[in-house]
Amino acid sequence: IPATGDRVPCVYVENRRVVGLDPDDPIKVSFTEPILVEPTGRDHPELLKIHPSHGHDMTIVNGISRIGYMSGGKSALWTDEDMADVITGKAVEFIKKNKDNPFFLYFATHDIHVPRVPHQRFVGKSGMGPRGDAILEFDWSVGEIVKTIDDLGLIRKTMIIVTSDNGPVVDDGYKDDAVEKLGDHKPAGPLRGGKYSAFDGGTRIAFIVRWPGTVKTGTTDALFSQIDLMASFSSLTGQTLSHDAGPDSFDYLKTLTGKSKSGREWLVEHASNGRLSLIKGDWKIIEPGPGPKLNVNTNIETGNDTVPQLYNLKTDLGERNNVAPQKMKIFNELSDLLQKIKEGN
Structure with missing residues (x-):
């Protein structure tokens, strides 16, 4: 995915090429000057299946107005409802293809990010609107990857990490009932703030490590950063980083695997x-x-x-x-x- 799903261009990229692109229909993108070849949410709200709450009112793709303007690439445009199936399928395919070799898979889900448009089989299942349904879809994606690892007999050879890039945000640009259905629930728990914030609600996020036979069940209060994954993975795989690679990344492999209770200073x-x-x-x-x-x-x-x-x-x-x-x-x-x-x- 070239950007987040609420931004153009709304196409998949594989091996640095736009998937399904017709060379006679090139893509044009702008985040400043309007490209008014395609209708926008600002001018044609009657064409929308989800309406923006703030921003997100530029070029319409799949009935959803986005951040930015684009034209062209009609044969390559994604369908939001199929995104989880597409990228999860690619992840499963990659694991199966590399089951006999060491591999690293970075799987960035989109589900909970706006626009929240889960597949029809998840719609209405959570009782919490599109945001809740998208969380169910995310859970399904993680489950498919874990099941593939287990079915291939790689369970004791594979470290799986589930984490997030930031803290929660409820209304992030579309009217999807997320605020209305939130009730008493506090997505950040006891933390103050959320996505974008300097308070820990913006940066102190879930981090789950699964590696049967190596990582024991438990929790830790050790201070650890996702930035440390670079140096820690290098240590795990016996690699040596060059002096200018990841200068802010430190080796906390023992912390990551639960062998040490100490973390960053x-x-x-x-x-x-x-x-x-x-x-x-x-x-x-x-x-x-x-x-x-x-x-x-x-x-x-x-x-x-x-x-x-x-x-x-x-x-x-x-x-x-x-x-x-x-x-x-x-x-x-x-x-x-x-x-x-x-x-x-």
Whole structure:
């Protein structure tokens, strides 16, 4: 998928080529200047099967208006409802083809990202609207991959990781009943914020490791970053990274496999607005800076504030009690460390 599903071009790419593209119907894409060959959601809402709540009102593909303008590539356009089947099928095919060789599969699902348009067999099954149905579809995709691994007898040879690229967002641009059906449920649990946020609701995400015979059942509080997967996988496979490859990635293979309870000494978090945070031990700081405190479109607290922020995550996981005024020495120490990290020291 060239971008997220809510952005053009809405085509599949395989081996650097657009799948099913007619060379006589080239694709044109713009995110600035309108390409008004195809209707837009802004001008023709009557053509939409899902309406945008904010943004997402440009070129219509499959009855859904997107971010950006495109024309051409009609024979290659995807059908959103079939996306999970298509990419899951490709993943299963890849595993079967490489069952006798070492392999690495990065499988990026789309289901829960907007637009949430699950296959008909999942529609209405969750009772929670398209967002809930899309979560069921995601669960099916993961299940198909796990089943393939197990059926091929690779269960004890394969590490499977299920994780996310960010915290939750409910309304991310389309009117799909997600907000209306949420009720009392809090997708981020006790965490504050969500996708885009400097608060941990934006970056502290699910991380599940499965490797029977190597990884024992349990949980860990060790600090670990997805960035560390690069160095940890290199260690696992006996590879040596060049000195300039993944300078922010560290080998925590023992943490990843549950052999050690210790993790990173510190971790830098990066919010969508560029705001940086630093976690070290029980403490977290958020850099002061300008910007709205609430993303009105998504109803998510951003973490922006012009004053220093310091939280004790051991006693205040939800980042509700800013203790910077009382503990400026700790804030300054972490702020100095963050500056050194930014400078490459």
